[in-house]
Amino acid sequence: MARKPLIAGNWKMNLNHLEAIALVQKIAFTLPEKYYGKVDVTVLPPFTDIRSVQTLVDGDKLNLTYGAQDLSAHESGAYTGDVSGPMLAKLGCSFVTVGHSERREYHAEDDELVNKKVRAALKHGITPIMCLGEKIEVREQGTHVQHCVDQLIAGLKGLKAEQVAQVVIAYEPVWAIGTGRVATPADAQEVCKALRAALYEKYGVAVSDEVRVLYGGSVKSGNISDLVEQSDVDGALVGGASLDSNEFTKLCALAAGGPLI
């Protein structure tokens, strides 16, 4: 089954709301309408930028969508500093990353919390992009495939097949994030294929055919084509390269099959 590629720009903790408006305007101006039929494009700015991005996307009727980088597992209440699913839904967020390795590392998020956040996103109609991936030590031991499959199963625990069908998975090997050390297309395919096989085994073919599995880690316009050519890689979660409008739009165009802008 042909899955439409998704390119998600994870801005991480970069750009204030004025810079966010400028970047989204540049992306919208540079990427011609025709590409949106062949690739879904979303940007994931910091929380403080989302309202401004919403105003621009709604006002100019842009084809790209936007989302957030995290959400609370709770609905509301005494959770200082957190942002809830209902708040993000109200802002029109289409996606939210959950369980990014930087959240796992700096905020001690484990698979159990990731699972709660995936549920919170789904409950409020926001598509979770559930991130997983191995650290370098795990890869060196050669147990990375099983490690990633275990993270997948734990993150989706207790969900019904119809719910799993709505999730996006992002395989991001930790050693490839922000390092310039991109996994080879074969490395990405090995894990993405195993993740899809695990989805097939547990939830059936309708789910494994539907779920988009992205690769993330030092993705740029120079390597996106070889990555999306892999049969189980359905797009990319892009960090650094998503902050440069020329690089990001070029990457989106290539993921759509070109031609290069």
Ligand SMILES: O=C(CO)COP(=O)(O)O
């Ligand atoms: O963490 C990432 C996206 O979520 C990847 O970041 P880089 O593209 O900067 O390596």
